[in-house]
Amino acid sequence: MGGGGDDAGKPVAAMVVVQVVFAGVNIVYKLAVSDGMDMRVLVAYRYLFASAFLAPLAYFIERRNRTKLTWRVVVLSFICGLTGGSLAQNLYISGLKLTSATFATATTNLIPAVTFLLALIFRYERLAIRTFSGQAKLAGTFLGVAGAMLLTLYKGADITPWHSRSRHHAAEAEAEATNRAMGSLLCISSCFIYALWLILQAKLSKEYPFHYSSTAIMCVMSTLQSVALALCYDSRDVARWRLGLDVRLLSVVYSGVLASGVMLVVLSWCVKRRGPLFASVFNPLMLLVVAVLSSLLLGERLHLGSALGAVLIVMGLYAVLWGKGRETNKVADEDAKVVVGDLLPTTADHQQQPE
Template identity: 80%
Template sequence: MGGDLAKPVAAMVVVQVMSAGVNIFYKLAVLDGMDMRVLVAYRYLFASAFLAPLAYFIERKRRTKLTWRVLVISFLCGLTGGSLAQNLYISGMKLTSATFASATTNLIPGVTFVLALIFRYERLAVRASSGQAKVAGTLLGVAGAMLLTFYKGADITPWHTHVNLVASSSAHHAADEAADANRVMGSLLCIASCVFYALWLILQANLSRDYPFHYSSTALMCVMSTLQSVALALWADRDPARWRLGLDVRLLASAYSGVLASGVMLVVLSWCVRKRGPLFASVFNPLMLLLVAILSSLLLGERLYLGSALGAVLIVGGLYAVLWGKGREVTTKVSELPLPIVTTDDDDGNVDVVVAVQQAQASDRDSKEQQQRSTRTG
């Protein structure tokens, strides 16, 4: 069991390290003068080029034909979870910091819970401890976001280094001034990104049900995001010079975020979810915040402020409260099942829980039919 747990844990740590790297590369590319809309377009262009062949070869024998409904949902998924969410996120990061933007992503479980209630994917049992934990966690997350937005506080950076990859950049100084003047706007953009990303999770549930081919649906979403992001970037600015990539941080940021963050990382994350479930994968999210805070301080010369630290603590606390409530709810539902539960070993040697629903229903139908025959005979 220790070996079975070590692999998913190591994989999730790698996922969070790669996620932290995305935030650092985003900040470096934007401060280097790269247009954020072009950066998002290149990200999904690289992701589509990586995932499309992968989806073709893995799912070509069992993939069904596309329908208009699937195309429409894919377009909406590409808009909410791709082009729109990423453009808002980078815009907010540009006005604040990589650490700040990373902290706001921990709002996603709470926001998703609220949207799931609105769209009736979730039910709220206020009198149960699970429902109370989810409500409390959501409120804690909102309080943390408000604290991040409106309170800066004292500088509490635990160390100061002489390494600063953007210290000599004029864009860096302009960004610092913009961050001081537009901190609230940057906060709202980051929070709006979380809302659209949470909405994407709701839409993704519909897409997974209608088109249950993980690689193909993800590749299709990335293609939609590419078309949307390119159209948005060209509509905002048609200067060809903004699209030029050299052997610099712009190419690294585009390739890293596209191939690793939207390609390799997604495959690793899917494997972890399949092995240990979504709750296990979710509890590692705050690790990215810690990694980004350390890397930003060491490499970008960013400062950690009291308001950001306190807000992050509240958001992470709210995250774990929501996850605990969700886990408690699932445990309660399983314990209340009146049907027998048996365990079987799969091919990988892992133990799966199987509820004998079909057997019980078949037995019930047989008993009813036997009673009816007995009544007619009598």
């Protein structure tokens, strides 16, 4: 009995660790950018380290079952690397630089609602507007959009529960409204690009159902794209690529090996054990951790507009997830009834039974 309880609690504990580590990515990103590290170089190194970690892992785990790569899979991997990696991350870090770690993290909770909208467009989802679950998903989408607009347009009073001081505080306090609006646009654009990746990733998983190998290939593609993007935008100076024993090395190792490497494996295990809906429910935990850490370590201020916007986005997230979960359960119940109906003997079967 005790062992069963421990097994049931392992996915919960694992998802808490995943969200804490993902929250740390936002902190080290902000620290590296504040230290003067080129954003595009940071993204390129992240996927380089992730590729170096995942490629051997994929080789040893899936070498016996993996099928040969086709050009279709390579092209899909390239597009997934662009949408889920290089482009999405460059937009996100650019937005984070202009706003704050808490603000950027809050916008990521838009991803389920944006994914739902894109899934409707590409006909991966249907909107049953007359059902309660369909109305919940639609309402959740509108709540998420309203929260994003509130985050962007309204700052409000300083509601930081403690008064921390750091060298980052002055820069944050002097941030202009123009930068905040541009940063909001970049963060929200990153959410749209990432949501598009989720749609494409579903297609890639059907074409090439080898999780470790497809992820490693995607990271390699993201590395090549990120390096090319960095070289095209004035990052040809060797000094910008030099890593020492400082926060820059910490940021690329942490985000590449720990977040994109180790935590990806842990996240995959949780999804396999409890499903994607279970994993999604823990997303708002990252926002809470980032809000606390960014205020303590970076001296960022929490404002009323950010808090209210984050609350609306999280409410929208749970509405979409609840609606989706209700629909999934309904489909499962209907499938179970069909299976039971097929197994039950019919009247004709009874008539054929010998007396």
